Amino acid sequence: MAMIDRNETVSHESRGANENKFLSFCLGTEHYGVEILRVREIIGLLAVTPLPQTPSYVKGVMNLRGRIIPVIDLRLRFALPAAEATKETCIVVLEATEQDGTQTVMGAIVDSVREVQDIPKSAIEPSPEFGCEIPLRYILGMGKVKDKVIVLLEIAEVIGMRERAQIAGAIKETERRAA
Amino acid sequence: MGLKGSIQAAAKAAVLTDAADLQGLVNLSELLRQLATDAAAEGRPEIAARSTEAAELSDRIVLRQVDNVETAFLRVVESIGACETSSAHAESPQREPADPELLGAWIASCESMLPEIEHLAVKAESQGFVGETAAEIRRRIHTLKGECGVLSLSQAQLVCHELESLIDGGGTRFPVDAVLAVCDWMRSLTQRLAHDALADEPDTSVVRSVLSNTVLATQDPTTSPASGATTNAPTPTATSTPVETPANTSAETADPFAGIHSIPADQRVAMNLEHTDENVGDFALEAREHLANAENAVLSLEANPNDDELVNVVFRAFHTIKGVSGFLNLPRIVEVAHAAEFLLDKVRSHKVPLSPHVLELVLATSDLLGQLIGMLSGGDAPKERELRILVRRLEAACEGRALAAPGAPAARSPVKAAVTEQSEAPVVETAATFAEPKQVATKTVVTAKADQSVKVSTQRMDALVNLVGELVIAQLMVVQDPEVSTLNGQRVQRNLSHLGKIVRDLQETSMSLRMVTLKSTFQKMARLVRDVAVKAGKRIVLEVEGEDVELDRNVVEEIGDPLVHMIRNACDHGIEPSDERRKAGKSETGTLRLRAFHSGGSIVIEVEDDGRGLSRERILKKCVEKELLDPTRDIKDIPDSEVFNFVFLPGFSTAEKVTDISGRGVGMDVVRRNIEALRGSVEIHSTQGKGSVFSMRLPLTMAIIDGMVVRVGQQRYIVPTLNIERSFRPTAEQLTMVLGKGELVRVRSGLLPIHRLQRLFNLSEGCDELADGLLLILENGKRRACVFVDEILGQQQVVIKNLGDTQAQIRGVSGGAILGDGLVALIVDVGGLLETAASTPASTQLT
Structure with a gap:
């Protein structure tokens, strides 16, 4: 009994310790961050199978150890100019749990991954009303590390249900136009 | 088997008789008197008393000396039920390990209590029944009985109970011998238990005979003992009535009065699942397989009734279920399986002919067992009454008699139709009624042996499939690695190609893991067609095609329900009765085709019948009634496909009368919803007078x-x-x-x-x-x-x-x-x- 209890405390603590950790990455010159708990893994850029009739930011699907997951290009998603892939370009596999318990796993192509940083709650400020390149609903807040500002992303919004609904809508639109 | 046999005989007679059947009542009364004699001989005074009373009551019914014959008859039936219950208790004692602490305390208290009782008994001998002493003994014995009950010492409980009744019964002389005998017996019991908490209870025959001899000596046989007065109306004030059976050791005794007719129609079988262990899950899985095997064999037996090996297959299935459930302490399953096994044993040794009735009973048993086994995994319990009726019917069949199930279903069955001239007595001689075998056959080739299988969690299976996928990729990466391909050694290349072959085989095997054939689903449908055909009194042949088509396990599980509805509909509404078919110039036997095949990346399952087809007019008429149609549209313009789609609406039924098979308009709604949940679709093609085809198109998600x-x-x-x-x-x-x-x-x-x-x-x-x-x-x-x-x-x-x-x-x-x-x-x-x-x-x- 005692052992189980201790284990639980440990996992709680580790979760607590990881809660303020963010993985930062680059898109263009801007630095972004996602909660480390939402990152499943980081893999090098693989061949992605394109899907017909999808919006341009949906790069297609890839094989993640036997599971097929969609891959989006975060640059295009945030309406940044497209860029050539470099040696540093990689796919961050993100996961989000919906309120109904379903899990979404999606790959996001980013220019490069920087580091894992501790950003305490006190260092996170609400996102500004304007002056940001990407839609507000994707933003969790602005994290200040040393003298840099990192745009922290709300992963549930970026890859979650609403996003998927939007992709589905875009596919329908393409179909309609084709017809 | 004197006592048990006569109880069964009386019970059967009671089921077959009613208050209006005078001859039956006279028979019943004779059987009851026989039972009383047997019970007395075996030292069961309470049974003897109750059956004597029941016999007298039935005599009074014959002579119309009772106010209400129906209630009086019911009381007779109840008494028989109670006799059956108490005899069952004596014969199948249940022992569950008692709490050792409790047991120790009890043994210690017995050591002081038994001498006290003995002392009181000797004292009472001089005082007779009057006075406080007898009452004191009775109270002590009663307490003892209760404690034995708590400790699951059923034999001890019974012995105490009998002694208690004896003292209650009164008489001229206090039964001191009996009390002393019981005390001796109890002492030997406590000694055994002190050594081993699970020791068997000592033999009760000696103490029993003392008890029953005392009864004979002390009771005037013409006056009913106290039990007589309380049999039918136990008064709550009585501290102990003889009907207080040694209850609760088995779930069956929820109502000690219960004969079959007195069991409330909605009472469910209770099973004590607290003491079950993890083996139960495996048992449930295996038992289902056994039942499926048995059912298949029964269906084949209909075609080849002389195949002894098939009978053996069925026998073995029930035998195994009985054995394992006995081991797992599931008495209700044992009870049913035993009755079926007993019957099949007789069939096997050709003591009872293999009649359609026997096959029907075996199928019914298989269903009931399926339900009981379902309870282990949280399924609904079957009705107690059904269980009891089934067991009785099985027992009757052992004696070569066909006992129709009471109640509505029997009225529809061909059994009844064949014996209309004696409709009041649903007993028919097997050989006479079933001289002509029923025209229900299934063309499926049934193999007696199912594939052996292991239960594996789907999660692990998926993980394995994924890992194998990774392995394939890793292997390819090694083989295609430029450094490896420059190696010219023959051995390396040979080993690599060997590796490649193994990996490919592994991949193929792992891919096939999730897939199962539709065989078992289709076999269930064969059974369903048979049952519905018998119920509806139709002749239907089922032709099955494509049962080897493989589908993902989940999909196979999900299509069961829709298929059942579609097939029921086809049998009940689609295929016409024989005479109607003859008039329409069709073969009297209807044909139902069940087909599965791949088509366009989907799997299509079709149910085709050559019946009357959907009636466009009737559907449209119903639509107009229900105001489902756009009134501006010309009815003639509505395409058939759209018209037929209306039958999928909830509550939409064109059936003129609702049968107990179908017609309430729920079925097709279920079909559509289930199929849509699988992201499939369902279509109807129908030609009036020629038949209809229902086709389900299922996506092959994992296929x-x-x-x-x-x-x-x-x-x-x-x-x-x-x-x-x-x-x-x-x-x-x-x-x-x-x-x-x-x-x-x-x-x-x-x-x-x-x-x-x-x-x-x-x-x-x-x-x-x-x-x-x-x-x-x-x-x-x-x-x-x-x-x-x-x-x-x-x-x-x-x-x-x-x-x-x-x-x-x-x-x-x-x-x-x-x-x-x-x-x-x-x-x-x-x-x-x-x-x-x-x-x-x-x-x-x-x-």
Whole structure:
């Protein structure tokens, strides 16, 4: 009994310790961050199978150890100019749990991954009303590390249900136009 | 088997008799008196007393000396039930390990209590029944009885109970011998228990005989003992009534008065599942398999009644279930399985002929056992009454008698129809009634042996499949590694190719893990058709096709319900009764076809009957009644498919009368909802007078398909082989361009439009010149067209996976598959693709 209890405390603590950790990455010159708990893994850029009739930011699907997951290009998603892939370009596999318990796993192509940083709650400020390149609903807040500002992303919004609904809508639109 | 046999005889007689049947009542009374004699001989005074009383009561009914014959008869039946219950207790004692602390305390208290009782008994001998002493003894014994009950010492409880009744019964002389005998017996019991908490209770025969002798000596046989007064109306004030059976050791005694008729219609079988262990899950799985085997064998037996081996198969199934459930302490399952096993043993040794009635009983037993086993995994309990009736019918069948089930279903069954002249007595002699075998046959080839299987969690299985997929990729990476390919050693190359072969085999095996055939589902349907046909009094032959088609396990599980509804409908409403069929010039035997096949990347399951078909007029009439139609529309313009779709609406039934099989309008609604949940669709084709076809189209979500891997530019796609008619490289002469129609190709059967996959999928690369690539003639249902691709890379079996969590249905793509190199290839949904292509204006294709 005692052992189980201790284990639980440990996992709680580790979760607590990881809660303020963010993985930062680059898109263009801007630095972004996602909660480390939402990152499943980081893999090098693989061949992605394109899907017909999808919006341009949906790069297609890839094989993640036997599971097929969609891959989006975060640059295009945030309406940044497209860029050539470099040696540093990689796919961050993100996961989000919906309120109904379903899990979404999606790959996001980013220019490069920087580091894992501790950003305490006190260092996170609400996102500004304007002056940001990407839609507000994707933003969790602005994290200040040393003298840099990192745009922290709300992963549930970026890859979650609403996003998927939007992709589905875009596919329908393409179909309609084709017809 | 004196006592048990006579109880059974009386019980059977009671089931077959009613208050109006005087001859039956006289018989019953005789049987009851026989029972009383047997019970007295075996030292069961309480049973003897009760049966004597019941016999007297039935005599009074015959002589019309009772106010209400019906209630009086019911009381007789109840008494028999109570006799049965108490005798069952004595014969199958249940021992469960008692709490050792409790047991120790009890043994210690007995050591002081028993001498006290003995002392009191000796004292009472001089005082007789009057006075406080007798009452004191009775109280002590009563306490002792209760404690024994708590400790699950059923024999001890029974002995105490009998002694208690004896003292209650009164008499001229206090039964001191009996009390002393019981005390001795109890002492030997406590000694045994002190050594071993699980020791068996000592033999009760000696103490029993003392008890019963005392009864005979002390009771005046003409006056009923105290039990007589309380049998039918136990007064709550009585501290102990003889009917207070040693209860609760078995779940059956929820109502000690319960004869079958007195069991409330909705009372469920209670099973004590607290003491079950993890083996129960395995048992449930195995037992289901055994039952399925038994059912198959029974269905084959209908066709070849002389095949002794099939009887053995059925016998073994029940025998195994009985054995294991006994081991797992599941007495209710044992009870039913035992009765069936006993009957089958008689059939096996040719003591009882194998009649349709026996087969029907075996199937009913299998159903009931299925329900009981279902309880282990949280299923609903079957009705207590059904269980008891079934066991009785099985026992009757052992004696070669066919006992029809009481109640409504019997009225419909052919059994009843055959014996209308004696409709009041539902007993018929087996041989006479079933001289002509029923015309129900199933053409399925039934194999007695099912595949052996192991239960594995789906999660682990998926993990394995995925790992194997990874292994394949890793292996390919090693083989294709430039450094490895420069190695020229023969041994390395040989070993690598050996490795490759093993990996491929492993992959194939792992892919087939999730797939199961439709065989077991279809076999269940064979059973269903048989049952419904018998119930509806129709002759129906089921023809099964494609039971080897493999589907994902989940899908197979889900299609069971819709299939049941569709088949019930077809049997009950679709196929007409024989005379109607004869009038319509059809064969008297209706045919039901159950088919499964791959089509266009889906699996189609069809239920086809050659019955009367759906009536367009009746559906439309109903629609008008229910105001489902747009009143501005001309009824004649509504296409058949749309009309037939109305039957899927909840509560929509055109059946003139609701039978207990179908007709309430719920079934088809369930069919559609279940199939839609599987992302499938269902269609109806019907010709009035000729029959109808219900076809379910199911997507093959996890299914494995045979696909042709084709290349367009850098991309590879998988086209289901089933949709490909053929492929060819077109020559310039075959090609034509028609303005507004796009490119066409001339093939033997005429002109076909050409669609370029590159354009349909908006790919930047790909072969431009038709003569440089390949044309695939694809077909899906009625649509047929050519699709242009760069080349065919090969044929491969692939596992269909959904495209991640996009939740988006992309037209023309049914899913994805992971190819050997680890990359994803999209699987072409030919139906969707051809539809999109056909609706796309030719001009966009020409650009």
